[in-house]
Amino acid sequence: MPEQKSIHAELSRDLNLFHVTMMGLGMMIGAGVFVGIGLCMGSVGPGGLLLCFALNGLVALFSAMSFAELASAIPRAGGAYNFARIGFGRSASFIAGWMEWLAAAAAGGFYAIVLSEYTLGFFDALGWMNWLPMSLDAAQRIFGVAAALLFLYVNYRGSSETGKVGALFTVGQMLFVVGIAVVGIVMFFVDPVRIQNFQPFLGEGSWWKLLGAMGVIYVAFEGFEVIAQTGDETINPKKTIPKAILYSVGIVTLTYMAVAFATVVAMRWDHPALENLPVWKWIGSRGDEGSMGFGSAIHHMIPGLGGLLVTLAVIFSATSALNATIYSATRTSYALGRDRMLPALFASISRRRRTPYVALLFTGVIVLTIALTLDPKQGAATASIMFLMLFFLVNLCVIRIRRNMGDELEYGYIMPLFPLFPVLAIILQAFLAGGIMLESFMAWVIAGGWVFTGVLVYRFYSRTRAITTADEIHVFHEDEHKPEGEILEAEDYRIMVAIANPDNALQLVQNTYKICQAKRASVELIHMAPVPSQVPLADAEQYTFAGKEAMLETMLYLAPQYPLRTTLRYCRNAARGIVSAVRERRANMLIMGWHGRRPRSGFLLGSTVDPIVETAPCDVIMLKDCGGNQSYKHILVPLAGGPNGALALEMAGILADPEEGEITAYTVASPRRPFDVEAFVAQHRQRIALPEERIHCEVGQGKDVIRAILHKSEQHDLLVLGGTGDSALRKMTHTPIPETIACRCNTPLVMCRAATGLRSWLKRYL
Amino acid sequence: MDTNTVIGVFLILAALGLLVGLILFSRRRIHRIDRLGPQSARMLLCKLSRIRRSR
Numbered sequence: 001m002p003e004q005k006s007i008h009a010e011l012s013r014d015l016n017l018f019h020v021t022m023m024g025l026g027m028m029i030g031a032g033v034f035v036g037i038g039l040c041m042g043s044v045g046p047g048g049l050l051l052c053f054a055l056n057g058l059v060a061l062f063s064a065m066s067f068a069e070l071a072s073a074i075p076r077a078g079g080a081y082n083f084a085r086i087g088f089g090r091s092a093s094f095i096a097g098w099m100e101w102l103a104a105a106a107a108g109g110f111y112a113i114v115l116s117e118y119t120l121g122f123f124d125a126l127g128w129m130n131w132l133p134m135s136l137d138a139a140q141r142i143f144g145v146a147a148a149l150l151f152l153y154v155n156y157r158g159s160s161e162t163g164k165v166g167a168l169f170t171v172g173q174m175l176f177v178v179g180i181a182v183v184g185i186v187m188f189f190v191d192p193v194r195i196q197n198f199q200p201f202l203g204e205g206s207w208w209k210l211l212g213a214m215g216v217i218y219v220a221f222e223g224f225e226v227i228a229q230t231g232d233e234t235i236n237p238k239k240t241i242p243k244a245i246l247y248s249v250g251i252v253t254l255t256y257m258a259v260a261f262a263t264v265v266a267m268r269w270d271h272p273a274l275e276n277l278p279v280w281k282w283i284g285s286r287g288d289e290g291s292m293g294f295g296s297a298i299h300h301m302i303p304g305l306g307g308l309l310v311t312l313a314v315i316f317s318a319t320s321a322l323n324a325t326i327y328s329a330t331r332t333s334y335a336l337g338r339d340r341m342l343p344a345l346f347a348s349i350s351r352r353r354r355t356p357y358v359a360l361l362f363t364g365v366i367v368l369t370i371a372l373t374l375d376p377k378q379g380a381a382t383a384s385i386m387f388l389m390l391f392f393l394v395n396l397c398v399i400r401i402r403r404n405m406g407d408e409l410e411y412g413y414i415m416p417l418f419p420l421f422p423v424l425a426i427i428l429q430a431f432l433a434g435g436i437m438l439e440s441f442m443a444w445v446i447a448g449g450w451v452f453t454g455v456l457v458y459r460f461y462s463r464t465r466a467i468t469t470a471d472e473i474h475v476f477h478e479d480e481h482k483p484e485g486e487i488l489e490a491e492d493y494r495i496m497v498a499i500a501n502p503d504n505a506l507q508l509v510q511n512t513y514k515i516c517q518a519k520r521a522s523v524e525l526i527h528m529a530p531v532p533s534q535v536p537l538a539d540a541e542q543y544t545f546a547g548k549e550a551m552l553e554t555m556l557y558l559a560p561q562y563p564l565r566t567t568l569r570y571c572r573n574a575a576r577g578i579v580s581a582v583r584e585r586r587a588n589m590l591i592m593g594w595h596g597r598r599p600r601s602g603f604l605l606g607s608t609v610d611p612i613v614e615t616a617p618c619d620v621i622m623l624k625d626c627g628g629n630q631s632y633k634h635i636l637v638p639l640a641g642g643p644n645g646a647l648a649l650e651m652a653g654i655l656a657d658p659e660e661g662e663i664t665a666y667t668v669a670s671p672r673r674p675f676d677v678e679a680f681v682a683q684h685r686q687r688i689a690l691p692e693e694r695i696h697c698e699v700g701q702g703k704d705v706i707r708a709i710l711h712k713s714e715q716h717d718l719l720v721l722g723g724t725g726d727s728a729l730r731k732m733t734h735t736p737i738p739e740t741i742a743c744r745c746n747t748p749l750v751m752c753r754a755a756t757g758l759r760s761w762l763k764r765y766l
Numbered sequence: 767m768d769t770n771t772v773i774g775v776f777l778i779l780a781a782l783g784l785l786v787g788l789i790l791f792s793r794r795r796i797h798r799i800d801r802l803g804p805q806s807a808r809m810l811l812c813k814l815s816r817i818r819r820s821r
Binding site: 047048050051054055057058061065068072198199200201202239242243246247249250253254257412413414415416 | 768770771774775777778781782784785786788789791792793795796
């Protein structure tokens with residue numbers, strides 16, 4: 001018998017290039033571009049706007065190359081905060097974290113302002129705001145604060161959208177933005193004289209003014225740095241992260257330019273709404289210094305629908321970006337608290353919600369202050385300037401780290417012509433930061449004050465209290481938790497058992513034992529420890545106690561009898577983590593327990609179970625109330641054909657008492673769907689490990705199939721059900737019969753879903 | 767076209783060209799490092815730049 005292994009923990013990697021690229025794009029395509037178009041057009045004209053995006057894209061790419069190189073060499077959560085710690089030590093890392101905190105929180109405040117301005121502006125245009133007892137501006141402030149409060153609460157609940165769901169959301173946003181660009185470009189080809197809208201190229205601005213406009217709109221390029229923080233969750237991070245960072249900057253620059261082009265050519269110069277103003281001037285004068293210019297232009301480009309579409313797009317993108325920035329700011333301040341650079345209070349985790357509520361509270365104060373006091377331009381400029389300073393520091397880090405430790409690190413990407421691009425980025429960003437002073441002096445005051453306060457906090461508080469973290473000692477190699485000894489790949493059949501809590505783990509494994517014996521399979525126990533998205537996965541140790549207890553319970557039982565491997569993984573979402581583990585280990589069967597409670601509306605069996613049953617690429621067996629080493633003498637198997645029914649028969653044969661167990665294959669007669677149960681059993685006879693005389697076939701009568709089966713199940717020890725074979729669409733409109741029975745029955749239950757082999761890409765993705 | 771437009775269009779095209787070029791070149795580099803292994807790729811790149819400098 002092979003030696004038993006101890007429990008080992010590892011990270012669940014389930015984000016690929018597409019997901020992380022979309023994550024970066026989702027953060028970037030916030031409200032920055034929608035508001036920035038009008039703000040810029042007013043100050044530097046139509047051509048200057050396009051030039052702003054092109055040059056900003058290039059400046060952002062230079063910094064992105066630095067992030068890509070560092071993230072490829074040190075693919076751990078933490079991003080800029082971690083790089084600064086390795087490059088320049090604690091003081092720089094504190095300042096990086098401190099700046100990142102305000103940068104993300106200021107961006108959050110800015111998105112809240114934009115969200116309220118666009119939403120209430122749209123209602124106002126429809127005449128729905130006339131009843132207001134206050135000015136529109138005051139109402140917008142209140143609405144912005146309410147939106148920020150809502151997303152602070154969402155973050156407190158810990159239900160921040162991440163990974164795959166976020167990627168889908170971003171695809172939707174991208175489709176809208178690209179749609180506008182396509183409509184604009186088609187309009188231009190239909191009516192080429194609209195190119196005249198680009199005259200005069202710089203409007204009434206100058207080349208100097210261009211710098212200021214570039215600085216303000218730089219906030220629209222902020223977001224790619226979150227990709228560098230996903231090192232713990234990405235598949236093959238050394239290669240994937242640099243690619244995702246560079247692609248996202250490229251895609252976003254081209255998209256912004258196309259949208260800006262579409263906005264400029266949206267209206268003819270002789271459009272009556274322009275009131276004899278040039279197009280660029282009219283766009284630049286809508287809302288607060290042009291903040292509503294984009295929406296107004298698109299409103300006229302697509303008459304009737306344009307205004308609504310733009311408002312919806314801004315609502316979607318601003319809410320998603322607001323949520324993401326609050327989450328990012330919270331995560332940064334939590335990390336500062338964790339490393340005792342800020343009081344330990346910042347690292348407190350809510351017992352009930354398991355989210356860092358104190359960090360969230362302080363982040364909330366900053367977001368709300370910015371949403372209440374600054375206008376969109378000042379908000380954007382404050383966020384921009386903080387990001388510029390942060391990128392400035394990262395560009396210094398990339399030079400220093402390559403020079404001092406380049407030989408020790410394993411790079412997945414090395415930037416060309418080093419150190420040309422980081423140096424260029426530093427110089428250009430210094431120009432942009434200077435340019436912002438021309439547009440918003442207040443932003444400089446806030447940013448300067450914040451950094452100065454940070455220096456004081458570090459000097460008088462953090463310096464003596466900061467603790468040495470694992471990152472300082474162990475930065476160069478990511479932990480690889482490869483199992484020692486026996487490698488399961490040599491086995492023919494692999495069963496994975498997902499264990500959720502210590503209470504039912506033993507029962508689950510005792511039943512699994514019978515299946516393993518019958519299948520001569522190797523077993524892997526896996527526990528997924530979901531970690532709230534605000535907490536880096538590297539700090540997830542505290543969430544693993546229940547899992548470790550469950551593992552030990554089962555090992556005590558199984559270890560003397562059976563070879564097994566145990567794995568404990570941290571993940572953001574238990575269902576996704578389990579499916580990715582099944583795929584990685586190439587498991588043939590997944591066994592898991594089910595509490596049996598009625599699920600929330602919208603789910604068949606539960607929010608965790610449903611996605612696993614839908615997407616796991618192997619047979620899935622779910623056990624409910626199956627007790628421990630119970631022997632089942634009378635097993636009911638309701639059948640209606642299909643691979644799930646065949647698997648149910650096989651499982652019934654395995655779980656039945658070998659001496660006295662009997663199976664009743666049962667179907668309810670239906671004139672609409674005639675089914676020959678005897679023929680079906682005969683067809684799958686070789687899969688049932690019981691003698692012929694202990695398998696009975698029975699056809700029941702009754703209009704209500706569910707009631708008939710439930711009634712029949714009361715006379716049996718165990719009900720073994722095949723899952724539904726209905727399509728996803730049908731499942732959305734009808735609750736399938738097997739799932740309804742599973743929720744209602746009081747008999748111990750085993751539910752089976754066979755791997756069908758061919759699965760559509762979309763289904764697997766979702 | 768006035769001077770500002772000429773300079774502006776030139777700058778837009780140059781910036782876009784550089785942006786796309788750098789991304790494509792970086793992509794090739796990631797693949798090359800992936801194929802060779804990071805240490806050997808880095809060594810080769812260092813050697814290459816030394817040879818170029820000596821020329």
